Amino acid sequence: MDEELFKALADPTRRAILDELVEHSGQTLFELCARLSTRHGIGSSRQAISQHLEVLEGAGLVRSRREGRFKFHDADTSPLRAIAERWPVIDDER
Amino acid sequence: MPRIYITSVFVGDQQKALAFYTDVLGFQKKMEIPLGEHAWLTVVSKEDPDGPQLLLEPDQHPAVGPYKEALAADGIPCASFAVDDLAAEHERLLGLGVRFTQDPLDMGTVKMAVLDDTFGNLIQLVELVE
Incomplete structure (x- = not known):
């Protein structure tokens, strides 16, 4: 799980996908590609984005759901909790 | 020079599709020529009745469903x-x-949204930003 999580986060396109899904949940592949190209300058093919989504899903960071004939993607940031638990952020005492 | 005068969407029930494309989306019927079981059925924009037509094309071919x-x-x-x-x-x-499977999204030079026509097609609406 660790390996999958860190591998998923290691790619800038996948981080941009997470940015967009956190900002607006429930996107189709089509909408996600439109946002990536106009707001991040990422012109990857839909196939490539689809593969990135699979990696993110494997790490538990994205969930996809079917509603009727359509497939929507949502971000799930809960796997990130393990990172903060492993390396807690200590606030400076000044 | 060729011109684009028609394009098409595949629909199951032509008459139900005609109702959606006219009553809901707001096009008007242009041609309806009976062709056996189906018809050559087109709609146009009310603002441009002589402009490009949209053919409501029967979707019986086995390749259409998976597509x-x-x-x-x-x-x-x-x-x-x-x-x-x-x-x-x-x-x-x-x-x-x-x-809508996609609410209006501002992409700079265009705004776009995507809706379900209930006949298995997604339709994009676009506003060109000046």
């Missing part, structure tokens, strides 16, 4: 229509019970 399913699953529209005011059109169509 439409795959595009719809990924949210990919099979036709794109221009509107003057996307926000207003989105509001109007929501009021008529239309489902």
